[in-house]
Amino acid sequence: MLHEFIQLLSGWTSLDTAIAASAALTAMSCALPGAWLVLRRHSMMGDALSHAALPGVVLAFLFAVGIKQAGWVSDSQEGALLHVLLFSGAVVVGVGTAWLTEWVQRLGRMESGASLGVVFTSVFALGLLLIRLKADDVHIDVSCVLFGIIETAALDMVPGTSVPEPVLVNGVIFAVNLLLVVLFYKELKIAAFDPALATSLGIPARGIHYGLMAVTALTVVAAFTTVGSILVIGLLIIPAATALLLSERLKAVLLLSVLIAGASAVLGHAFTLTLPRMIFSRLGYDSIEDAGTAGMMSVTAGGLFVAALFLAPKHGIIARLVHRLRLGMNIAGDDVLGLLYRFEERTATRPPAVSVPDLAAKQNGISRWLMSLSVRRLLRGGFVIRQASDELRLTDRGRASAKSLVRAHRLWEAYMARHFDLPDDHLHETADRVEHFIDEGIQDRLQAELDTPAKDPHGKIIPEKPASR
């Protein structure tokens, strides 16, 4: 299968490079403002801006055609004019949407989600109407604006060079965004984390908010020709959401967002060339129509997000499962030690041995395999030894460990008996849960607070602190 993958990739041409580069720069330029949106809990604003930008884009096209028809610019200047109009329109849209949303929110006294919903859907619909009205004259393809056609966009070269136009446009936007984040890193950070403090220090948090909205809209509009207004939302949000799963350092989150975005784009294009063919040939189809890179990029980004969800070092699902399993095993091991210790206590003359099935029967609530797994761990660690006929006995090491545990248990019972008005038979269960988390430091503090009690509320002796380990 890998062989087939590589073979299909060997058909990679310079056009593929152009497409991948356009896609990567688009994704990377979106990842930076997108990360700040996610950090500020304004992810919906990305959704709103990309939709609200539509009428701005259509109007820019209309003006450009109008100006050209009036004969004010030559054909060669038309492209430059269009870009100027597009980007100034984007800034108006960004600031306008942010302002309109706040206005609707305040005047309508509604939550921000509702006011965003009102603003961006109406404005987006207006854009669609404008396209329908003028589509014939102006050559705007609805599906192109919504979904982008990166494959044809990458064919347009910057006049006089062999640089694809999207590479230049999105590359410049990426560079500008990068520069802004580096220059205003500290201001963006404080305005995102604590806008009230920023304002009281004289740092204009509101101004920074509007600036971010303008930059986001500009970036989104630049991404329209490559990925369109729907998929761009994913490029704004998914890389940052993934990065936040992987790191707790702001600089790392920003850097990872950009890297993940770039990787999604390049991998996305590689998958476009390979996966659909590999899947469909197995299903018996000889040929397929070209799959879109823009779509595959977002799917790849989503796939990376799911991978991070599982594999993230600290909060990933697998890491948490491992942690829980380890905790369960520690608790089961503790329980075995505690049981053996209590057996010894009851028959002081000759320390008895306990069989593993006995343990499992005593300790309901813990599955048998977890129990035998933890017993194996105790054996390996030298806490218990196994004697003939499958019986367990504490070693000196195990006894010291068990003592500390039982001490924690009984100190906690004594502590609860003093501060809670509960019958004595209610204490054991809680202490059983808590004992695993009471280390020696807390044991000492409990002991001090209780004036070194000799016995627990049930009259059992609280073991003394082990001399030293």
Add this chain to the structure above:
Amino acid sequence: MTESTALPVPAETHAVEHPLSSPLSIHDMTVAYHRRPVIWDVDYDAPTGQLIAIVGPNGAGKSTLIKAVLDLVPKVSGEVRVFGLPYAKQRSRVAYVPQRTSVDWDFPVSAQDVVAMGLYRRLGWCRPVTKKWRKKAREALDRVGLADFARRQISQLSGGQQQRVFLARALVQEADLYLMDEPFAGVDAATERAILHVLQDLRSTGKTALVVHHDLQTVSDYFDHVLLLNMRLIAAGPTTEVFTDENLRRTYGGRLALLDQVGTRLAEGQR
């Protein structure tokens, strides 16, 4: 807009009434949300070098008072002077500790990063936080007993530790007036001691602190002065004189029905 919403106070009024030396002079300040007054006509001069508690029931306008002083919410009328000048000219002499719940503690920054934010004004635009400033931030963390937590991500701190991080951020500003919104709310015993220690430290160096405080039991022990607030200023002065049963009854004995009603009319009438 009615005339009363932005009526400037004649210059000679405050010149006569408010001594330049007062860290905080509030003159006839009214603050409204959606045109409904939350605090009415507060007149107050804070004494220098004292710990001052702002005490009152929920909805009394305690936080609003602080926010209005800091220009975070607009004033309907009245004016505020900080060491004799408007707040906008005295930002470097004032430090603000917002309520702990006002920010997102999952934000990916460390305790030291948050403390360093208190320095951003002094650093100026576009200047990075360099070694020298990071050292200052760590010193402030040390003062609140969190020296070992500088690199810790803030979501991994306890509520009390987060509160101390906020306090350290205010300390690093090296201000003369500290405005704190419920720093003692929901904190552990160690944090309570640490905050109190810092407050006493500030007082001994001549600083002034206004602290929104909710625990009536400790007001007399912790604070020299008290400001009793319930939509209006009930009483203000030395704790021994002002923190009396009679004044507390007036503060907590329910809202003034007519004040409420007229406030509602203002809100509805000026829609």
